[in-house]
Amino acid sequence: MEDFNHHLSALSASLQSIPTSDSFRFHYNLPEFRHLIDQLTQKSQSMLNQIGSSDHIWGHNSSFPVDVDDGYEWMVNANDDVLELVDEVVDEFHRVLMEQDMEKGEDGFFKIKKERKGLILWGDDHGNETKKKVSFHVHTLRKPQYHYNLAVDNSNQPFEHVWLEKEKTEDGERFIHPLEYYSVLDFVDKNSIESLVPVKPPPLEFTPFKLVEDVKGLKELAAKLSLVDEFAVDLEHNQYRSFQGLTCLMQISTRTEDFIVDTLKLRDHVGKHLRDVFMDPTKKKVLHGADRDIVWLQRDFGIYICNMFDTGQASRVLKMERYSLQHLLQHFCGVTANKEYQNADWRARPLPDVMIKYGREDTHYLLYIYDLMRIKLFELSKESESPDDPLLEVYQRSYNVCMQLYEKDLLTENSFLNIKGLRGAGFNGQQLAVVSGLYEWRDVLARAEDESTGYILPNKVILLIAKHMPVTASNLRRLIAERSRLPYVERNHDIVVNIVRHSMGKAAAFEEAALRLKEEHAAFVEAAALRLKEEHAASVSNVASVEDGTEAPQSPSLSLKDECAANGSIGIENATCVNISEKSLFSSDPNSSAVKVA
Incomplete structure (x- = not known):
């Protein structure tokens, strides 16, 4: 920097201002002037490269462009990144202050507010106090993949269940789940239910609790679980900032204790110490809605469950009013769960007390609910x-839930056809080629950076770009300007634009697929419209039958969602279908914009 200042001072001393246009070209022919300008250019570009390639600042490599014409855009983006980073840090700072119940004093120092306790409240625009919104994504958190050196395999290859045996099949090989060696009847315990007396767990604050953050604590937990016949389990997960997802916490409750395992810090040790107890067929594992928990345990820890009771499945068999854990807690235990942390960013460390409390509640009462549900099922x-x-x-x-085996998402040449909303987009071959190109770029980058595809480039943005096909960086920026922050797109404007240009030249190869999508969508709309007409006719018949005292057969009900899709309408608040098509399906008025309430 001192050299730069020296050269700048020397140049400023010799000239009142740096000449421009023709005057600059004239002076540039003078060796002394040209030498100073070249030195300034080299120094400036070197410093900009150092700034741009500072991964600890940006989190990515963004060297100053070789083409000086792109330098202005680079500087604008760099300044935007800095300002956005500052905004995020300031927002996070204020969030922490609010959580700690602190305020700025007259002396400029932050102090704990003594007059307010409990949950921090925010004021709205009208001066009313409202609960603080829980963020599902905290931008300023360092990725645990880096912090804990987590090893992940995002290669475009099938997932290997290395802890399972294989057997030969006609199609090759298959993994053998340990549960296959047992029958469902091995786990049904009818005899014990007749004499079962459910014991309600003590209040949360009077129950021993252990936050397991080291291997020693994990070994102690495994030893305690080996001595019990049953335990409840739940997981907290983050999908947004990793390609396959990360299990962030494991909550476990016995009849007498609660545990929370930091599965980010102990990721490499959880399977080693807990695998056997989870696979033990003599121990009952109680989970709620375990479909995803089962595959997360397999993916991250090589844990396979034998002998499980899913209270979510039990609530369905019992035909309860709702199937959520929140409902079961209220129905059986009289506990009102705070579900606002259900989608919180569970990567946060250290865990706030309120999130620990939420995590414990998910398993603390589950064994008691398990007892009550077994009695109801038996009766x-x-x-x-x-x-x-x-x-x-x-x-x-x-x-059946336990028998699932985790499968990694694999990229194929037709994967892009599964994007939600693509079938009804009405794209031509050129636009479909752009979708394919962006989809592949997103997938490759997400695997390499260990980010979710939705964080790299959401499906809606892929469809938006494909629809308008911007061929310049400025057009792309304007197109996505109102979208939420897309850091990988913002850093790679030129790459995205090049993909659009290159893909547009492949239109011919996608014309057939584009035509097929349009035909499939037309067939879907036609079938839905036909069902809608049939239901309308049946409803008219029912009205006539009621009037003459006869009974009419009931036709299958068409959901509001299907009905709206059929006639080009949109659903509002789950109960209203607003016709936005050019002509209402049953209206004689072609300009009808009638609102149908279900």
Whole structure:
């Protein structure tokens, strides 16, 4: 920097101002002037390269462009990144202050506010106090993949279940789940239910709790689980900032204790110490809505569950009003769960007390709910004349959930066709080629950076870019200006534009697929419209039958969502279908914009 100042001072001393245009070209022919300008150019570009390639600042490599004409745009983007980073840090700073219940004093120092306790509240525009919104993504968090050196395999190859045995099949090989060695009947415990007396757990604040953050604590947890016959399990997960997702926490409750395992810090040790106890067929594992938990355990820790009772499946067999854990907690335990942290950013460390409390509640009451549900299922089986055993049905469903095996998302040449909304977009071959190109770029980058595809480039933005096909960086910026922050797109404007240009030249190869998508969409709309007409006719028939006292057969009900899709309408608040098509399906008025309320 001192050299730069020296050269700048020397140049400024010799000239009142740097000449421009023709005057500059004239002076540039003078060796002394040209030498000073070249030195300034080299020094400036060197410093800009150093700034741009500072990964600890930007989190990515963004060297100053070789083409000086692109330098202005680079500087604008760099300044925007700096200002945005400052904004994020300031926002996070204020968030921490609010969580710690602090305020700025007259002396400029921040102090704890003594007059306010408990949950921090924010004021709205009208001066009313409202609960603080829980963010699902904290921008300023350092990725745990870097912080804990987490090893992930995002290669475009099938997931290897290295802890499972394989057997030969006609199609090659398959993995053998350990649960295959057991029958569902091995886990049904009818005899113990008749004498079962449910014991409600003590309040959360009176229950021993352990936050497991080291291997020693993990070993102690494994030893305690080896001594019990049953335990409840839940996981907290983050999908937004990794390609395959990360299990951030594991909550475990026995009849007497609660545990939370920091599975980010202990990722490499969880499987080693807990795998056997989860696979032990003599120990009941109680989970709620375990479909995703099962595959997350396999993916991150090589853990496979044998002998599970899923309270989510039990709530369905019992035909309860709602199937959520929140409802079960209220229904069976009288506990109102705070579900605003359900989608919180569970990568945060250290964990705030309120998030620890939320995590504990997910398993603390689950064994008690398990007892009550078993009793209800057993009583239902005795009262029912049906040959189907409700208790056995729950265990069969739970067994099937456990039998799932994790599969990695793989990129194929037709993967882009699965983008939601593509079929109804009406794209031509050129636009479809752009979708394919952007989809592949996004997938490759997401795997390399260990980011979710939605964070790199959301599906809606892919469709937006493909629709308008911007061929310059400025057009692309204007197109996505109102979108939420897209850091990878912002850093790679030129690459995205080049993909658009290159893909547009491949239109011919995508014309057939574009035509097929349009035909499929037309067939779907036609089928939905036909069903809608049939239901309308049936409803008219029902009205006529009621009037003359006869009964009319009931036709299958078409969901509001299908109805709206069929006639080109949009749904509002789950109960209203607003016709936005050129002509209402049943209206004689072609300009009708009638609102149908379901």
